[in-house]
């Protein structure tokens with residue numbers, strides 16, 4: 001069955017760049033910023049041979065920053081849209097990097113990090129719990145499931161999403177809703193980090209962001225959950 005993002009796979013980057021124009025930054029900047037934030041929050045990822053699952057990898061825009069910031073990491077990406085996976089494959093020569101969601105190949109082994117960046121607001125909320133329950137057993141004992149989402153409490157974020165052609169299906173999830181969802185799935189402890197406060201015109205303030213992560217006005221936020229089944233895997 002064709003998926004919404006199949007339609008946009010050919011010009012996804014152009015459309016996203018257009019929708020981000022008001023921020024002064026482009027998609028590459030935001031992809032790098034996401035992984036740079038993870039590197040700041042979890043410096044061990046930069047040194048350790050982690051397995052990193054990019055859930056809802058789209059056209060694979062996180063592949064380069066992940067392999068750049070986390071040089072020891074094994075990156076695996078999966079996406080519901082087969083066409084987006086095809087696009088992503090043009091980035092990597094390895095056969096074991098990008099997989100269609102329906103394939104079982106990405107479900108082999110465990111992951112130290114499962115990262116879903118701007119994916120869950122495209123998934124009907126009736127499926128959220130089911131997907132989290134499917135992802136939970138794929139974590140290593142100390143693994144982390146990290147959601148990166150648009151913050152609906154930020155009016156500029158809401159405007160960008162409203163105007164974006166491939167966000168027509170998007171239902172933004174508030175930090176509190178995400179927290180409740182994860183709690184229902186049995187995840188703890190949970191940490192929320194707010195991010196993406198400043199446009200390019202205020203770039204000189206970006207270095208202050210680590211001190212603002214408690215402030216619920218960031219354009220985006222991360223929800224970080226530890227594996228609750230720490231004893232489950234021998």
Ligand SMILES: C[S@@+](CC[C@H](N)C(=O)[O-])C[C@H]1O[C@@H](n2cnc3c(N)ncnc32)[C@H](O)[C@@H]1O
Pocket residue numbers: 003005055056057058059061062078079080081084101116117118119122123
């Ligand atoms: C806005 S894009 C984000 C892509 C990428 N994560 C990024 O940060 O650039 C959302 C992606 O989520 C994918 N998606 C939607 N529903 C999904 C699901 N149930 N499972 C996996 N991927 C899904 C879409 O096909 C699309 O490629």
